[in-house]
Structures are given as C-alpha cells and as structure tokens.
Amino acid sequence: MSRVEMEMKMNMKAAGTWLKGAVALLALSGLGAPAGALDMMVWDQNLDTKLAYGESAGGVMRGQMVRDASGRVVILFSRSDPERARAQYPGLRSRYEGEVRGSQVLIKLPGGLQSLEQFLASYRLKLDLTEISGGR
Structure with missing residues (x-):
C-alpha cells in the first residue's frame, strides 16, 4: 500500500470516528428536555x-x-x-x-x-x- 493510500485510509477512519461522535452528541442534546415540556x-x-x-x-x-x-x-x-x-x-x-x-x-x-x-x-x-x- 502506498503512502498516499495509507494517509487516505487514516483520514477516512478519523472522519468516521468524528461523525459517530457528532451523531451521538446530537442525539444526546435532544434528551435534555422533552418537546412540549x-x-x-x-x-x-x-x-x-x-x-x-x-x-x-x-x-x-x-x-x-x-x-x-x-x-x-x-x-x-x-x-x-x-x-x-x-x-x-x-x-x-x-x-x-x-x-x-x-x-x-x-x-x-x-x-x-x-x-x-x-x-x-x-x-x-x-x-x-x-x-x-x-x-x-
């Protein structure tokens, strides 16, 4: 595997981790107060x-x-x-x-x-x- 391919793979892995964290944060932010409270x-x-x-x-x-x-x-x-x-x-x-x-x-x-x-x-x-x- 070339150096460029390895860097792309690492960047994609980091982006996937970031995206999972962002989705979890958005989901938790909606739990604070129920709609209509x-x-x-x-x-x-x-x-x-x-x-x-x-x-x-x-x-x-x-x-x-x-x-x-x-x-x-x-x-x-x-x-x-x-x-x-x-x-x-x-x-x-x-x-x-x-x-x-x-x-x-x-x-x-x-x-x-x-x-x-x-x-x-x-x-x-x-x-x-x-x-x-x-x-x-």
Missing part, C-alpha cells in the same frame, strides 16, 4: 415554601403537591427557548396569583378563580399531582 411551581405568597411542582410530558402535567397546603399562592410557569420559539402555550404568563383550598390549586384570572386542572385543559394538558407530606 412546561415546568410549574406553586409557592406560598411570600415565596418561602414550594407547595407544588410539576413538569409536562406527553400531554400530562405530572408532579407533587404538599398535603394540607392552604392559603394564597404564587404559580410560576417556565418554558424552554425552543418552546417560546414555537409559540407553544400562547398567552401563558410566567406568573399568576392564586390560592390553595382543600388540596386544589386555584388560579386568579380576570373572570375569577379557576382550578389548575381547568386552566391547564385550555392548553391541552391533563393534571396529575400526587400529594406528599411537608414543604420544601
């Missing part, structure tokens, strides 16, 4: 204690909520940059006032209080919160 946190009105949190995946907002929580709360939503670019969840604000009554989160809207479940349904999301003990 929306994060939610519910804090007491002073933002001292997190009372609930959730993340959407597959059309369901799943999370946990502190058992026996009650009173005025602040509800925070966050979207990733790709979601904002796709204009997913149009009209959704990042902060809402509300309250917790009988282990139900209510959001204060111009028309009055609405359950978190009804609110999320308008964004085609179902709610699945599991009660836990203690605040975080």
Whole structure:
C-alpha cells in the first residue's frame, strides 16, 4: 500500500470516528428536555415554601403537591427557548396569583378563580399531582 493510500485510509477512519461522535452528541442534546415540556411551581405568597411542582410530558402535567397546603399562592410557569420559539402555550404568563383550598390549586384570572386542572385543559394538558407530606 502506498503512502498516499495509507494517509487516505487514516483520514477516512478519523472522519468516521468524528461523525459517530457528532451523531451521538446530537442525539444526546435532544434528551435534555422533552418537546412540549412546561415546568410549574406553586409557592406560598411570600415565596418561602414550594407547595407544588410539576413538569409536562406527553400531554400530562405530572408532579407533587404538599398535603394540607392552604392559603394564597404564587404559580410560576417556565418554558424552554425552543418552546417560546414555537409559540407553544400562547398567552401563558410566567406568573399568576392564586390560592390553595382543600388540596386544589386555584388560579386568579380576570373572570375569577379557576382550578389548575381547568386552566391547564385550555392548553391541552391533563393534571396529575400526587400529594406528599411537608414543604420544601
């Protein structure tokens, strides 16, 4: 085998290794946040204690909520940059006032209080919160 052929073979091998690494990196970069993910946190009105949190995946907002929580709360939503670019969840604000009554989160809207479940349904999301003990 000539020197030129050996160099070409080595270059092709290096290119193949680089390509495999690039493909793996691209595949892993998509695993960080599922498409359509929306994060939610519910804090007491002073933002001292997190009372609930959730993340959407597959059309369901799943999370946990502190058992026996009650009173005025602040509800925070966050979207990733790709979601904002796709204009997913149009009209959704990042902060809402509300309250917790009988282990139900209510959001204060111009028309009055609405359950978190009804609110999320308008964004085609179902709610699945599991009660836990203690605040975080």
